[in-house]
Amino acid sequence: MTQRPLAEFEAHIGYKFTDPSLLQQALTHASFSGPAASYERLEFLGDRVLGLLLAQYFYHHCPDEDEGALSLRLHSEARTETLAMVARRLEIADFLQTQPGMSFAENDNVLADVVESLLAAIFLEFGLEAAGAFLQAHWPLASDTPASREKDAKSRLQEWALAQGLGLPVYRLLAKSGPDHAPEMIYEVAVADAGSESATGSNRKIAEQKAAAALLARLQAGDRK
Numbered sequence: 001m002t003q004r005p006l007a008e009f010e011a012h013i014g015y016k017f018t019d020p021s022l023l024q025q026a027l028t029h030a031s032f033s034g035p036a037a038s039y040e041r042l043e044f045l046g047d048r049v050l051g052l053l054l055a056q057y058f059y060h061h062c063p064d065e066d067e068g069a070l071s072l073r074l075h076s077e078a079r080t081e082t083l084a085m086v087a088r089r090l091e092i093a094d095f096l097q098t099q100p101g102m103s104f105a106e107n108d109n110v111l112a113d114v115v116e117s118l119l120a121a122i123f124l125e126f127g128l129e130a131a132g133a134f135l136q137a138h139w140p141l142a143s144d145t146p147a148s149r150e151k152d153a154k155s156r157l158q159e160w161a162l163a164q165g166l167g168l169p170v171y172r173l174l175a176k177s178g179p180d181h182a183p184e185m186i187y188e189v190a191v192a193d194a195g196s197e198s199a200t201g202s203n204r205k206i207a208e209q210k211a212a213a214a215l216l217a218r219l220q221a222g223d224r225k
Contacts, residue, residue, distance in 0.1 A: 046116030
């Protein structure tokens, strides 16, 4: 797929970068062999910027809710599915620079990472207020509806372990293989006196969630190794 012009994307999102290389990096996948660095470092920063902005937004817009409800709202807005939805609305896949012949239009994980890298680029170029405006323009941010009680596997495993007095789950990388643009990671999660499980994923988040889900399923069935 041929990358659409960055100027078109700037007009699309309403932000004109004085440093176009920053936007170029935010929209460059690791598979691309050109001079531009990939979005991965920006994604690291964007993940933290997103968390801060969401926490700030819901803190001010949901004054009667406790920490638990606010955390559920934040999780819902920062989950991979939500970020991928935002990316598709912005048509980010059309502007992503990749290895010729590759497309990530249906890859939720890549789309979510690129949204975070874009948010980081906006933060670095225009500041936190502009990043917050971008967030409010493109995220659902349903503060007027009840907080969803749906929790991810890591959150549920942590709650289970603490309720059993076993302490926090511990995650560690067991192995990593494959090229940079298509890695395969194996992560293990262990709970004291309750055993461990491992799982494979294309990034840390996916592998940890899968491992947590596997361990939680076994423990809830009453099987402690």
